[in-house]
Amino acid sequence: MAAPAATQYGSPDVDAAGQQLFDELIAQDSRIEPRDWMPEAYRKSLTRQISQHAHSEIIGMQPEANWITRAPSLKRKAILMAKVQDEAGHGLYLYSAAETLGTPRDKMTEDLIAGKARYSSIFNYPVLTWADIGAIGWLVDGAAICNQVPLCRASYGPYGRAMVRICKEESFHQRQGFEILLELANGTQAQRDMAQDAINRWYAPSLMMFGPPDDDSPNSKQSMAWNIKRFSNDELRSRFVGMIAEQVKALGLSLPDPDVRFNEDTGKWEHGPLDWEEFKEVLAGRGPCNAQRMERRREAHEDGAWVREAAAAYADKQARRAASATEAA
């Protein structure tokens, strides 16, 4: 999608006027819309962020889809299918939002398949038991919500609006995850052990979903200046810790971190040290499931190529038929 004609980039006058309007809109905390002039760096940064978010939804389908065929009750099976389906839907809205910035969905997909684009590292951890499905809903979707609710107010209109709908569904996902754990926590000893084990494994990775500590987060400052990001990584992480520290009590289970506490002086929740070396390793592609996730996405894409080609060829033929029918008439 080319930039609309109303926004001729590259001419010094237009750029200066555009930059001024953009700065004003940001200062007023208003929204930037696809046809508005925007700095190239803003466009690039948002394209990166929204497409990464879309890719995360798509890759994130895999670890949960892994349990659809084994879900232990028909009701849980239906809920899980609906949840993974929602994630495909989120991917679709987000790719559409990113497309309004000028990058076609095919290109974003190609970048993902080629390993050029990132997705959330959390999905490179294995989903080993049914309780992991609960822990992912509660912790991973819970962390995602903490991150995403402020994004509903992101300065870029299509992104903010997509996030409103996504957040509603994510909060349902989080509740269903918590409910899975609650059921396990009230179940047999084996079920309780399964739930605790899952929390133990997903706790630290979910805290790391907020990104590196503030003093080591290179993109945060600019993103906050542009009203895309509203709160710092550490601020959001602290809020999340406070939330789960309370909720885990209702489960009668515990967080695997003896240092979780509310600091009366700062008014913030604190947690123990996180292994940022592991985070970097997983980010660099050396996590437990990076290769597996990429292989599966690539395989689905390549196996489906003939179907997409057929659909395109059929649509062309139909269009030609319709055109010649119009001509004949």
Added chain:
Amino acid sequence: MSEANASATRITPGNALRPEDIAASDAVPSPEAAEYALWLGDDSLILAQRLGWWISRAPELEEDVALANIALDLIGHARSFLTYAGSASGRTEDELAYFRREPEFRSAHLFEQPNGDFARTIARQFVVSHYQWELYSRLAHSTDATLAGIAAKAVKEVDYHRDHSLQWVLRLAQGTEESRRRMIAGLKLTWPYVEELFADEPLIDALGGAAVRPSSLREPFDAAVAAVLAEADLEVPAVPGATGGGRHGVHSEHLGYILAELQVLAREHPGASW
């Protein structure tokens, strides 16, 4: 769809019959109606299990969504039928789905067939959705009010499945050479299992107006399917029908694997609640 709308139970959005409603109701099927509900419930359960595999593997995100939708509808139908079937013997939908052994299942072989490639999955869905539409649009008038209620809801959903699969049959048959070749192959692999769907069983005689006679569905099914295949410039595959047996618990070799995966976790924790 006028037949479905004419249902005595008047299912409307927000007023749909859910498995929980069936469990809570006093309606208990006769042993014959319970057996019949198992047929239909198992068909949908096994196919939902098959389709669930596609979610995260489909050729397009839109198809992940569409196939998930169909699987979800089918699992909904299965839950209702199994809940009703189980109420005759004091068993829940989950006890039936997770703790019956293979010979106790009643699915027809078609529903157990592998996904294969996308064309084969579409061929199977094309047959199933046309069969189920003919079936449910009539079962909506069953003398058994619960079966009628489940069917009246299901037929609306299956109507969408029918449209989805026939659109793909047209696209694949008239898309590229490769897609046409695959569509033809998919139909050919599917067709041996069509016959079993329309075989009458003694159970049907015992059910009278509560059930729909399978053989009575053959003609409308053939006509509907032939019309789509003609539009796609395809022929009805000329392949011999396979011996079925699903309604008597004699299954394809595939079912054992399907159940192994479906049941593994529930069986590790007998009596547990999820």
